Amino acid sequence: MVQPALAQHIAALRRYARALLGDRIEADDLVQDCLTRALSRAHLWRPGTDLRAWLFTILHNIHINNLRSRRAHVAANEDLTYGRGARMAAPPDQDARLELRDLERALDRIPDEQRQVLLLVGMEGMSYDEAARVVGVPIGTIMSRVARGRDALRRSMMFTEPSLDNNAADGRVRHLRRVK
C-alpha cells in the first residue's frame, strides 16, 4: 500500500523533473535516482518533518551534480541544453498550444537556477522558505530569482511570434491569448 501523500510527492517530483529537463526519459531517470537515494538514506529522514522538501532536496542535489558533470564533460564541443525541447506532454487546442509553447521556450531561455525556483514556487506552490531549503540558498536569493525569472519569462513571451496575433494594437506587443 502506498501512502497517498508519498504518491503525491512522487507525482510532483516527476512533474518537476520533466519541467527541468524536458525529456521524459531523462526526467524518469532523475526521479528514479532520487528515489533510490532517498531509500538508501531513509534513516536520515525524521518523521514529522517535511517529506516533500526532503525529497525535492535530494532530487535537486542530484540534478545539480548531473549538470556539473555534464558541463565538465561537454566542455566546449556540445550543447549544454541537452534534453530540452520535448517538454510538452499534452497537446491542447491550437491557441492554447501556441501559448504553452511560448512559455516552454521562454522557460528554456532562462538560467537553470531561475527555472528551478519558478517551478518550485510557481508550479509546486512551495513557500519561499521551503524553496530556499530545497535549493540551499537564502530566502532573499529565492525572492530575487523569482522576480528576475518572471520578468524574463514575461519579456520573452511578449516578444515571441509578434506577428501571430494582432495584439500590438496599443504599441506594446502584449500577449493576449488566454486559456479558457
Next chain:
Amino acid sequence: MTPPIDEHELHLYVDEHLGEERRHAVEALLRDRPEVAARVNDYRHQNELMRQLFNPAGDAPPTDNQERLLRALEQRLGRGRMAALWRPATAAAAALFLAATLGAVGTEYYDERTTVASEPMPSFADTAARVHSFYASGTSEPTEFGADAASKLDTLLDKRLGAPLRLPDLSQKGFSLVGGRLLPAVGGAAAQLLYRDQGGRLVTVFLGPADKTRLTATQVTERKDLSLYAWLDGRIGVAVVGGGLSGDELRGIAEVAQRSLLPPPNPARPEDRPGGSPDKDAHPGASRT
C-alpha cells in the same frame, strides 16, 4: 498609513503567501495602477501555464522501477523508528535489497509469470547501466566482496553463473578490482564487479545470463556521461560500464575485459567481440604493462 508595497510583495501576492492585510494593500495598488495589474496578471498566468504544461507528466503512471522504489520507500519511512536499524553495518544486505527493489536485475530477469505484460523488459544494457548508476551515485560503496576476496568471486562466478568465466583483469588500463556483488536473477545469478583507477573513476563489469534478454550482439551505448559496452559471451551477457570516460577509452577497457574473461581456448565461442585477438588470453591476476 500602511508601508508601500515593494516588488517582492507582488510576487508573494501572486503566489498567495501574503497575509490578509498586505493582500488588501496590494489589491488597492492594483486598482490604481493598471500596468502593475497587467504584470501581476501575467505572473499569475505563468504559474497557470506551467501547471497545464507539466501536470500531465506528473499524472502519468510511474515507471515500474519508480513504482517499486515508491513502495519500498513507503515501507521504510512508514516504519519510523525502525528505520534506525538501517545502518551501514547492513550495507551488503541493503545493497542486495535495493538492487532487488530497484528492479535493476529483478526486472531484467523477471519470471515471466510476474512480468507486467505491457511493459517490455529493459535490455541487458539498460540493466547494467542502471545497476552501475545506482552504485556510482552512492557515497559509500557497499560491496559484497572486497578485492581480497576476488578469488572467491572467481569461483562463485563459475558456480552461480554456470559459466567458466574468469575475473576480468583491467590493471593494464589502470583499473583495479575494488569489490563485487552477486545479484539474484532468474536462471542463475548476475554479478557486478567494481573497478577503480587512481583518479577514483569507477568502471563496473556486469555479468548475467542473457537468455531472456534482448542482447544479441555487441552493443555500444553512450548517454549522458555514461558509456557502456555490452556483448554476449555464450549464454552470458557482459557489460562494461563507466562514467566520465570517453567512448574510446571504455572500448579499450571492454576489449581488455573481454580478453581476460576468456577461459582456456573453447571452440564454441561466438565471433562478435570487439576487436583484439580473442585468443591472447590473460591469466587472472597477472598484471600487464
